[in-house]
Amino acid sequence: MADKLLAVKGMNDILPGSVPRKEKLPDAALWRWFEDTVQSLMRRHGYQYLLTPIVEPTSLFVRGIGEATDIVEKEMYSWTDAMNGDALTLRPEITAGIVRAMVEHNALYNGPLRVWSIGPVFRHEKPQKGRYRQFHQLDVEALGLPGPDVDAELILMVRRLWLDLGLVIGEHVRLELNSLGQPAERGAHRAALVTYFEQHVGQLDEDSKRRLTTNPLRILDSKNPAMQALVEAAPKLMEHLGPESRAHLAAVCAVLDAAGLPYRISPRLVRGLDYYNLTVFEWVTDHLGSQGTVCGGGRYDGLFEQLGGKPTPAIGFGLGIERLLLLLQELGIPAPGGNPDAYAVIGEPQGLPAALVAIDALRAAGVAVQTHAGGGSIKSQFKRADASGARFALVFGAEELARGEVAIKSLRDAAAPQSSRRLDAVASWAPELRTA
Numbered sequence: 001m002a003d004k005l006l007a008v009k010g011m012n013d014i015l016p017g018s019v020p021r022k023e024k025l026p027d028a029a030l031w032r033w034f035e036d037t038v039q040s041l042m043r044r045h046g047y048q049y050l051l052t053p054i055v056e057p058t059s060l061f062v063r064g065i066g067e068a069t070d071i072v073e074k075e076m077y078s079w080t081d082a083m084n085g086d087a088l089t090l091r092p093e094i095t096a097g098i099v100r101a102m103v104e105h106n107a108l109y110n111g112p113l114r115v116w117s118i119g120p121v122f123r124h125e126k127p128q129k130g131r132y133r134q135f136h137q138l139d140v141e142a143l144g145l146p147g148p149d150v151d152a153e154l155i156l157m158v159r160r161l162w163l164d165l166g167l168v169i170g171e172h173v174r175l176e177l178n179s180l181g182q183p184a185e186r187g188a189h190r191a192a193l194v195t196y197f198e199q200h201v202g203q204l205d206e207d208s209k210r211r212l213t214t215n216p217l218r219i220l221d222s223k224n225p226a227m228q229a230l231v232e233a234a235p236k237l238m239e240h241l242g243p244e245s246r247a248h249l250a251a252v253c254a255v256l257d258a259a260g261l262p263y264r265i266s267p268r269l270v271r272g273l274d275y276y277n278l279t280v281f282e283w284v285t286d287h288l289g290s291q292g293t294v295c296g297g298g299r300y301d302g303l304f305e306q307l308g309g310k311p312t313p314a315i316g317f318g319l320g321i322e323r324l325l326l327l328l329q330e331l332g333i334p335a336p337g338g339n340p341d342a343y344a345v346i347g348e349p350q351g352l353p354a355a356l357v358a359i360d361a362l363r364a365a366g367v368a369v370q371t372h373a374g375g376g377s378i379k380s381q382f383k384r385a386d387a388s389g390a391r392f393a394l395v396f397g398a399e400e401l402a403r404g405e406v407a408i409k410s411l412r413d414a415a416a417p418q419s420s421r422r423l424d425a426v427a428s429w430a431p432e433l434r435t436a
Contacts, residue, residue, distance in 0.1 A: 008133070008134075009127060009133070010125075010127035010132045010133030010134065011132065011133055011134040012025055012132060012134070012322075014026065014027070014028050014031055015027060015028060016028050016029070017029050017030075017338070024326070024329065025322070025326075026321075026322060026325035026326065026328075026329065029335050029338030030325050030328065030329070030335040030338075031321070031325065032335075032338075033335035033336065033338070034165070034321065034324070034325060034335075035118065037161070037164050037165060038116075038118070038138055038161070040164075041157065041160060041161055041164060042116050042140075045114070045153075045157055046114055047114040047115060047116045047140060048113065048114065048115050048116070049115070049116060049117065050098070050101070050115050050116075050117055051117060051119065052091075052094065052097035052098055052100070052101050052117065052119075053091075053097065054090060054091055054119065054120060054122075055088050055089070055090060055091070056088070056089060056091050056096070056097050056100065057086065057087065057088065057089070058076070058078050058087035058088060058089040059087065060089075060096050060097065060100055060307065061076060061089055061091070061092060061093075061096055063306055063307060064095075064096035064099065064100075064275060064303060064306060064307055065092070065093070065096060065275065066215065066275070067214075069215065069218070070218075071092045071093070071123065074124070074125070075092060075123040075124050075125050076089050076090070076092050076122075076123070076124065077089060077090040077092075077122050077123075077124055078090075090121075090122035091121050091122065092121055092122060092123050093121055093137065093139075093318060094117055094119065094121060094137050094139035094318065095139060095141065095275075095300070095303075095316055095318065096275075096303070096307070098115065098117065098139065098141055098316075099143075099303050099304055099307055099309070099314070100307055102143060102304070102309070102312075103304060103307055103308055103309035108143060108144045108312060111144065112142070112143060112144030112145045113141075113142075113143045113144060114141070114142050114143070115140075115141050115143065116138070116139065116140045116141070117138075117139045118136065118137070118138050118139070118321070119136065119137065119139075120134050120135070120136050120137075121134075121135060121136070121137050122134050123135075129288070129289065129326070131323070132322060135320055135321070135322050135323075136320070136321040136322060137318050137319060137320060137321065138318070138319040138321060139316065139317075139318050139319075140154065140157070140297075140316055140317055140318075141314060141315070141316035142154060142314065142315050142316065143312065143314045144312055144313060144314070145313060145314075145315070146301070146313035147251075148248050148249075148251035148252045148255070148279070149251075149255065150315060151248075151252045151278075151279040151299060151315055152251075152252050152255035152256060152259075154297065154315060154316070154317055155175065155177075155252070155256065155261070155281055156255075156256070156259055156261065158283060158295055158317065158319075159175075159259075159261055162283075165324075165328065165333065166328075166333045167327075167328075167331075167333070169261070169262070170262055172285060172287065172327070172331060173283050173284065173285050173294060173327075174262070174263075174264070174283070174284060174285075175256075175261065175262070175263040175264070175281060175282075175283055176263065176264050176265075176266040176269050176281065176282045176283075176284060177249075177252070177253070177256075177263045177264065177265055177266065177269070177279070177280075177281045178237075178238075178265060178266050178267060178268075178269040178270070178279075178280050178281070179237070179238070179241060179245055179246075179248065179249040179278055179279060179280070180237060180270065180271075180276050180277050180278060180280055180298070181237060181240065181241045181242070181245040181277065181278065182242070182244075182245060182277055182278070183277065183302065185237070185240045185241055185242060185245060186217070186237070186240075186277070188240045189217070189235060189237045189239075189240040190216055190217060192235040192240070193216040193217065193219070193220075193234060193235055194212065194216050196234055196235055197212055197216060197219060197234070198212070200230055203226075203227065203230050204219070204227070204230075205222070205224050205226070205227060207222070207224075208222055208224075208227065217237075217270050218270065219231065219234075220234060220268050220270050221268070221270055223290070231268065232268075236267045237267065237270075238265075238267055245278060248278055248279065249278070249279065252279055263281075266282075269281075269282060271296060271297075271298055275300040275302065275303040275306065276298040276299065276300050277298075277299055277300065277301050277302060278298070278299040278301070279298050279299045279315065280296075280297070280298030280299070281296065281297060281298060281317075282295065282296040283295040283296070285327055287327055287330050287331060288323065288326065288327055288330065294319065294320070294323055294324050294327060295317055295318070295319040295324070296317060296318065297315070297316050297317025297318060298315065298316075298317075299313070299314070299315040300314055300315070300316070301313045301314060338389070339368075339388065339389030339390060339391075340368040340369060340370040340388055340389070340390045341367050341368045341369065341390060341391055341392065341433045341434055342362070342367060342368070342369045342370075342390050342391065342392040342393065342394050342408075342433050343369070343370050343371075343372070343384070343385035343388045343390040343392070343393050343394065343411070344359055344369055344370070344371045344372060344393075344394045344396060345372060345378060345381040345382060345385055345393050345394065345395045345396065345397075346371075346372060346381070346396045347378060347395070347396060347397040347398055347401075348397075348398050349375070351396050351397070351398060351401045354396070354401055354423065355371075355396035355401075355406075356371070357423075358394075358396070358406060358423045358426055359371060359394075361426040361427070361430075362394075362426055362430050362433070365426065365427055365430035365431070365434075366430070366434055367430050367433045367434055369394070370388055370390065372384060372385070378397075385411060386411055390411055391410065391411060391412050391433070392408055392409065392410060392411060392433055393408070393409045393411055394406050394407070394408060395407035395408075395409060400420065401423075403420075404422060404423050404424060405420040405421060405422055405423060406420065406421055406423060407419070407420050408420070408421060408432075408433075
């Protein structure tokens with residue numbers, strides 16, 4: 001017998017909830033509920049859907065994300081195309097590809113765009129709880145809009161998503177906010193950081209020593225416990241912000257204050273990608289161990305120009321779907337629906353045509369009906385009906401069909417009486433079966 005083939009380590013199947021799993025992973029019903037919730041949210045906010053390729057030129061991420069970032073240095077799946085020698089990469093994030101598409105197709109010719117996308121991304125790192133080599137991102141971008149009003153809109157949009165999913169702000173997730181200022185201000189801060197850390201180079205770990213010459217701002221994001229006091233005492237970017245950058249942050253905060261959304265200004269919040277400026281934010285949780293960030297984003301006004309386009313203001317956020325759904329599971333927040341409204345129990349084979357016609361009419365009326373295929377006794381069919389999670393069993397027995405009826409039995413309320421309904425009037429009673 002041939003060896004059993006397994007999925008690549010760190011790349012997971014999304015399966016129905018009825019399939020047992022060794023590892024705690026989101027099931028397909030939870031996944032679909034999340035996607036439906038997001039689609040409704042984006043429609044209400046006026047954001048349009050788009051898709052970009054999974055494979056992009058490697059140079060897109062080197063130029064867009066930053067050559068000295070962990071993603072480009074360590075985590076990308078890259079190769080040389082055997083046909084033409086092109087350097088290609090499985091995308092490690094979605095934003096750079098969206099900006100590339102906007103520049104390539106001159107998509108902002110008629111004005112700003114608000115767009116969103118969902119899809120797989122790839123990072124070659126050690127798989128761990130909530131962190132995989134292939135995972136999926138929700139990516140939301142507001143392109144061509146310079147003001148703090150859209151920054152606040154995106155942050156409040158995420159709050160609305162949490163509420164739609166049943167998360168409690170402050171208890172399950174909380175908002176952290178910062179400003180990275182403009183390039184000149186970051187340059188001044190960078191110089192101050194280099195001077196400071198050079199004076200304490202003996203306390204730096206090897207990773208931080210390397211970053212000192214490539215990307216000193218990333219030292220502030222170090223998780224090394226031995227360096228926390230050193231990092232806390234480092235020069236703050238806020239001290240180098242000019243009046244315009246401070247005013248931009250104040251305007252964002254004013255909207256959040258008016259909306260009653262609590263937040264914390266976090267000077268160490270720098271995000272992991274080089275393209276950010278001004279507003280940056282993260283939504284974090286204490287319920288996933290060390291993998292605390294569930295959503296992050298910010299403004300990246302210089303990225304269009306970096307990728308060959310005209311200077312264009314932009315802001316967006318990304319959200320790791322697996323990590324968020326894991327949080328919902330940890331908190332015991334179930335996906336509504338997912339089970340059929342009714343399960344069809346069919347007594348005799350000769351009753352199948354009439355039963356399927358009635359079932360088709362019920363489905364047309366919006367009722368989710370699961371049929372029992374492959375025959376079996378009434379007892380075994382009721383056992384399957386109960387296991388399906390359906391609220392009702394539709395019994396197409398010989399006696400019922402002879403009267404032109406179907407019997408309806410509650411599977412969740414043993415005290416509820418069984419009733420019958422006419423097969424020639426399905427539309428009139430179908431709403432009784434639909435899940436509220």
